Amino acid sequence: MSPFGAAIAARILDEAEWRPEPVSGARLLVRALEREGVRHVFGYPGGAIMPVYDALPGSSLQHILVRHEQGAALAADAYGRVTGEPGVCLATSGPGATNLVTGIANAFMDSVPMVAITGQVASPLMGTDAFQEVDIFGITLPIVKHSFVVRRSADIPAVVAEAFALARGGRPGPVLIDLPKDMGVMVAGPAEPAARVELAPPVDGQALAQANALIAAARRPVLYVGGGVAIARAERSLRGFAERNGLPTVATLKGLGAIPTDHPLFLGMLGMHGSHAANIAVDECDLLICVGARFDDRATGKLDSFAPNARVIHLDRDPAEIGKLRRACVGVAGDIGAALDRLSARPDAVAWRERCGRNMRSTAPRYDAPGNGVYAPALLRDLSKAAGDRAIFTCDVGQHQMWVAQHCRFSRPQAHLTSAGLGTMGYGVPAGIGALLADPDATVITVTGDGSIMMNIQELATVRRYRLPLKILLLDNSQLGMVRQWQELFFAENFSEVDLSDNPDFAEVARAFGIEAFTIDHRDEVSGAIERLLRTEGPILCHVRIDSRENVWPLVPPNSSNVQMLERTW
Template structure:
C-alpha cells in the first residue's frame, strides 16, 4: 500500500503537554500504529496533537466505516483497533460498528470527543449522551474528567477490551479536558490474570466422553477470540471425534479437514445438522447456542448431554443447560482436556459417508454465473493467503458454505448483528492489519451501497483491495424469505435501479470491470487477483437464485428445505 502522507510528519518544535497529547502518546505507548477516524469540532484538539506522533491516521469517509475498519484489526490480530470520532453525529455514526464488535466479542477502543464540561447537559451544539447511548453495547465506558487521568484510562481500556471475553470500550473526552494542561502519568499496560483451570470440570468432561458413542465437537467463535485454534485442532485430531462449527468458528478446522462436517444451523450443511441431531454428547467449545445455529432450541441436539467450555461463565447454561460446565480460559482448558473415546468407529464412519455424500457440486448447468461456484473457485485460486470479508445476505451464506478457509482469520464476517455495509470498510481494516494477505471484499448490491464511499479510501491510500459485488438487483435474502414465507409478496426489495457499479468505481479512480457470463469467470478472477492496486469486479447473477439448504423458522435443524423441496 502507498505510504504517502500516511504517517504524520514530526513537528519542528515540542508542544506543551495537554490532554489531547496524552491521548496520542498513550496510544503510541500501547503499540498502536494505525487509527481510523474522522475529525470534527469536539475532537479537534486530538487531531491537532496527531502531527509528530508517529501514528498513521486513516481518514475513512464515514464514521461507521471507521468503527468497522478498526474492529477488523481486532478480528485479525486479537489486539484492539482504535477508531476516533467527534461528538454528536460522529459518535452516533460509530454505534453500529461498536454494536457489531460487541455482538461478536471483538476488541475495540472507540475514542469520541465531547462538548466541554461547562456546557454538558445544556443541549449544546453536537452534544449527545454518548456514554448513555453506548452503554448496552460496550464492555466498559468512560467520561474523562481530568486530563492527567488519560494515560491510566487508556491503559485500562485496552486491558478490558482485550482480556476476558473481548469487546469494545468507549472513551468519551470533553473538549476542555483535551485542551487542559497536563503532567501525564504511567503508560504501562495492565494485564488481567487468566481464570484458574477448572480441573474438576475437565475430569467430568473426560468421563462423559468415555461413556458416549456419538460424541460431536461444536466449535464457536470463542475459540478464535481466546487464541485456542491450535489447541482445538490438536484436540480434534487426537480424539478422532467429528466436528461442526458456527459461522464465527469457520476456519478453526481447515475446510477440507477429514473430521470437519461443515457449518451447522440455518444455512448449515446437511451432514453437520444431521450429526448434531443424532449425537449423544455435544462438546461445545466457545459457542453460545445462538438461534441461527440451533434452530428451534427445544429440538436442538435432543439426545445429547452437553459439555460446555467457555471463558465467560454467563454463557454457560444461558440457553441450553450444560450437563458438564467447564468455565475457564479456553486455551489452557483445551490443552489439558484429554478425552479417550471408545466404540465410536460406527459413528465416525457414518459421518464421513455423509460428509462426502453431502459435499456441494459445482457442475450443475446454469444459464448465468453461479455465485457458489465463483466463490469456491475464488478461494481455490487465492490459496492460503485468502481472506474473505463478506457483507450480509445471500452471498454471506454462499461464502460460508463454499469458500475454503485455512484459518479463522480467512473468514471475517458480521455474525451476531448482521450489519449490511460491513464488508468494504472491514476489508480495508483487514488489509491494513495484514498487508500481505489476499483480502477480498465480497458484497451484494444492497450492502455495497451502504458504505460505497469507502472506494475513496481505497483510492486515497492505494489499498490493493479486491472487491467483488454480486449484483442480483434485489435485497436477495429478504426476497428469498418473502418468496418462501410471505406468499411471494416482494415488498421493497427491488434494486433494479442500481447504478453501473463498475462505472461508479472508475469514477472513484478504482479499476473495475463487469462479468455476466459463466465463461468470463476464470479470466475475471485472474484479473481480479492479479491486480496490483484496488480493483472491483462487478458480477451480474440470477435475481431468483436462493441459498440452500435452509432451516425454516421454528423448525429443527434436520428439517432442512432444499432446492427440490
C-alpha cells in the same frame, strides 16, 4: 562500579530527575495510544475532537481518514479481528459519535477488541443541549464492555491503559472513551497509568475430570466450535483435541477456519444455512462438546429440539455463556486452549465417525447449476481455491455472506471476517480496509452484494486514497436477495421493497472513485475474472450479474428444528 550497579544508579538518577512534562490532554491521549502499540487509527475529524487531531501530526500513529464514521468503526473491528489487538476508531461528538454506534455494536456482538474514542462538548456545556452534544456514553451502555468519560486531563493515560486492558482482556469487546473538548485542551501532568491484566479463571480440574468421563463414555460425540476459539488463539489445541479423538466437527459462522474447512473431520457450518451433514450429526449425537460458542439462535434453530439426545460439555472463556441458553452437564470456564489440552479421554466412535463422513460425502454441495449464467457458489469455490491460504475474505451481509461461508475454504479463522452477531450490511468494504492495514501481505477479498455495498460505498474513496489493493467481488442480483428469498418462501411471494433493479452501474461507480473495475454476467467469463482479480496489483472491483431468483440452500425455516432443512430442487 559494576555494570549492574551503574545501571541501578542510572535508574535512580532517571527517576529522581523524571518530572512529568505538563502537556495537553490530547497529547497525553496520543502518547498513551503510542504506548499501547497502536499503529493505525481510523477516524474522521470534527469540532469537539479537534484537539486530538491537532496532536496527531508528529506522532507515530497513522491516521486513516475514512469518509463516514461507521466505516472507521467497522475498519477498526476488522483490524482487531486480524491482529487480536484493539482496533482504534476516532470521531467527533454528536453525529460523529452516533455514526460509530453500529460499528461498536458489531464489535460487541462478535467479541472484538476495540477502543472507540469520541470527542465531546466541553465539560461546562455537557447537559445543556449544546451544539453537537449527544450522550454517547449513555447511548452505547448496552453495546460496550465498559466506557469512560474523561473528567480530568491527568487521568487520560490511566483511562487509556485501562480501556485497552479491558478491550483485549478476558472475552474481548469494545470500550468507549468520551473526551470532552476541554479535557483535550487542558494542560496537565499525567498521572501514572495503572497496569491491569484480566486473568483467566483457573480451569476447574474437577470439571475437566467429569468432561473426560463423558467423553470416554460417548459413542456419537460431536465437537461444536465457535468464535471463542479464534479469540483465544486456541486453534492448535482445538485441532489436536479433534484429531486425538477423531471427533466429527461442526462450526458456527464465526468458528469457520478454527479447523480447516477441508479437514476430513469437518462436517461444515451448522444451523440455518448449515450443511446437511453438520445438522444431522448434531441432531443424532449423544455428546455435544461446545467450544467457544454460545448456542446462538442462527446455529441452534428451535432450541428445544437442538441436539435432543446429547449431553453437553461447554467450554468458554466467559462463565456467563455457560448454561445461558442450554444447560451444560459440565461447564468449564477459563482458558479454552489449556482446557482442551487437558481433555485426554478417548471415545469409541469409529463407526460414528465413518457414518458422519459418508453423510458428508453424499450430501456435498453441487455446482452443476443449469444455465449459462454465473453460479455464485461455484464462483466463490473457485476464487477461494485460486486465492490460497494467504487470502482473507471480508463479507457483507446477505445471501453472498452465506455462500462464502458454505463454499469458500478457510484454514484459519482470521481468514474469514464476517459480521456474524449483528449482521451489519456495509461491513465488507471497511472490513477489507482494516484487514489490509492489519495484514498488508494478505490477499484481501471483499465479497459484497448490491444491497450491502451501497451502505458504505463511500469507503471506496478510502481504498483509493491509501491505494489499498483490495479485491472486491460484487454479486449483483438487483435484489435484496435474502429478504426476497424469505418473502418467496415464508410470505407467499409477496415481494415487498426488495427490487434494486435501478442500481447504478457499479463498474462505472468504482471507476469514478479511481478503482479499476469490470463486469461479467456469463459463466465462461468466471475463470478469466478470477485471474484478473487476483493478478491486479491495485484495488479492483469485479461486478458480477447473477440470477435474481437464486436462493441459499439448505435453509432451516424459522422456529424449526435444524433437521427440517429445505433443499434446492435441481
